[in-house]
Structures are given as C-alpha cells and as structure tokens.
Amino acid sequence: MPRPRSLTPERLAAAALAVVDRDGLAALSMRTAAKELGMSPMGLYRYVSDREELERLVVDRILGAVDTAPPPRDTPWRERVELMTGRLREAVARHPEAVPLTLTHRHRSPGGLRWSETVLGILTEAGIDGPRRVVALRALHAYVSGAIQLEHRGPLAGPGTEAIAGLPGDAFPLLTATARDAGGVGPDEEFLGGLRMLLRGLGD
Template structure:
C-alpha cells in the first residue's frame, strides 16, 4: 500500500517560490527547495521527478490565481485583450523571478496556456481568421515578454543625447512614465499596429 503524501504540490511550489523571491532564480535547486521544506534533498524526489517539474509547479502557483480572474466581463474584445495583458503584468510583477520560467515552459504550464487561449478567444470574437489570429497572438505575446523583461531588469545607463538624440529623448520619456501606464500604452500601440483599433472596441 503506497505511503500517504506528506507534501502537496502547492507546498512544494510555495517553497520554491519563496526561494526565488528571496534569493533569485539562480538559487533555485532541488536542494534549496528541500531545505525550505525542512526535508532532505532526496526525499523531495518522492513527490516530483526533477527541477523541471518544480519549475512548472512554481509557474502554476505564481500565475494561476491571477490569470484565472475573469476578463470576460470586459465590454469589447479589445478591452478583453488589454485586461489579459495587464493580468499577466500583475502576476509577473508579484514574482518577477518567475518570468524566465513562464517563458521556458510556455508550451506545458497550464496557466500560460489558458492565458493564450483566452487571448485567442478575444481575437476570434474580433473577427480575425486563423492566420491573422496567429500573427496577432505572436505579436502580443512577444510584446508582453519584452515589456516585462525591460520593466524588471533594472535601470541601465542611457545613450548620450549628442550621439542619439531621438533615442535619448524617447528613453527619457519612457523612464519618467509610470510602469503601468507605459505598459498599457505600448499594448494599445501594438493593437493599433495590428489593425485592431477600428471595429475592435
């Protein structure tokens, strides 16, 4: 008769997330998660196969609760898309170290899959056909990943205005704009560029 489990997936994920939040993603290992749980490293393998499974559990925990919040009440497909993008930003903002894991496991972790499915539902409701819908999804996901990486990577010295005047001015404007409005403005620009402005709500 199998022994009862003394740890749940949520407990393992919470311990791994605590390691990431406190010490950064490079500190994540089977050993550090086991230590966080006050277990021996080898004991952890009774519950998970390897670090990859732990990473997926972390993504499920960090993103699932936020991304499961309904965006369906938004009045238009465009508003639903914007709400979904902002939910992802909120989820990653609470645990920035999880972003690389969400990217790495985007084809297997269910919260990321559900998020993209809901984006596609909104794009479908907007009247986009298969190829246009796929292109729009790629553009929106790429924008979201890039914007969040830039937001959480920390400040870096900018170019000198003498050598790159337009770029320096653009970066100065971006640096003085709060992160939330800047993210939303960028998302709206992407939607407009995809032709999803007029008739999209």
C-alpha cells in the same frame, strides 16, 4: 512509504518559488528547494522527479492566479484583450525572476492554457484568425514577458536611463532627448501605452 499529507504540490511550489523570488532562477535546484522545506534532497525525490517538475509546479502556481474569465462581450475587443493582458501581467510581475519559466512551461499550465483560450476567443470574434491569430497570441505573450523583464531589470527610472540622458547630445540628439522624456513615464503608462500600440496594429 506514503507521502506525508502536509507536503502537497502547493507547498512544494511555494517553497520552490520562494527560492526563485529570493535568490534568482539559477538558484533553484532540488537541494535548495529541499532546504527551503527543511528536508533532505533525497526525501524531496519522493515527491518530484527532478528540477523540471519543480519548475512546472512553480508555473502552475503563478499562472493559476490569473483570472481567466472572459470579459463582458459588449466591451470592445481591444479593451477585452487589454484587460486579459493586464491580468496576466499582474500575476507574472509578482515573480519577475520566474518569467523565463512561464515561457518554457506555459503550455503545460492549466491557468496559462485557459488564458490563451480566452484571448483566442476574443481575437476570433474580432476577425483575427489563421496565421494572424497565431502571430497575435505570440506577440501578446512576447510583449508581457518582455515588458516585465524590462521593468524589473532596466526600469525607465533606473541608472540606465540616466546614463543615456548624459550622453553627448551632438552625437545622440534623439536618444538623449528620449531618455530625458522617459523620466516622466511611469511603469503602468509604459506598459499600457505599448500594449495599445500593439493592439492598434493587430486590427489593421
């Protein structure tokens, strides 16, 4: 039977992403996606073969929202990489529960591939190539995904920081002092501060 025109890949991705956003990544299945769409699980198999294909659609939707246009070349390379990294963070951070999927399937996502190609171009112009360029790109991906998950699951303003600040100061003097300082650091300051430290290191 022909597929109904209304059930597009975009609609499938939106339904699967709604499940992940609301109930967490572990809740995503053919059954839960079908329920979100108001159809039977068997009916969903006419459109996607398995959960992995659903995951790919989710990643395409998330990374497809990233602006991958190269920044102006008259801007310093670190600022251009910072801009590109901020764009990736903005898109992925809207769906923190899906971060593991972006790591698993980004190599199949056109949006993710275009982002990497743009960043690699900037790094190459900065004289970063060969194995250093490999490590640089991986470091940027690791930083974005790790920072988003830390902000989502263990924010500086959360109870974990308060618990550390309340530890015995004689046993953990530096840790407790750092936790007290953390209360004045916002999410954007935390992200950009760490990113700029990373970028300074890439230029060495």
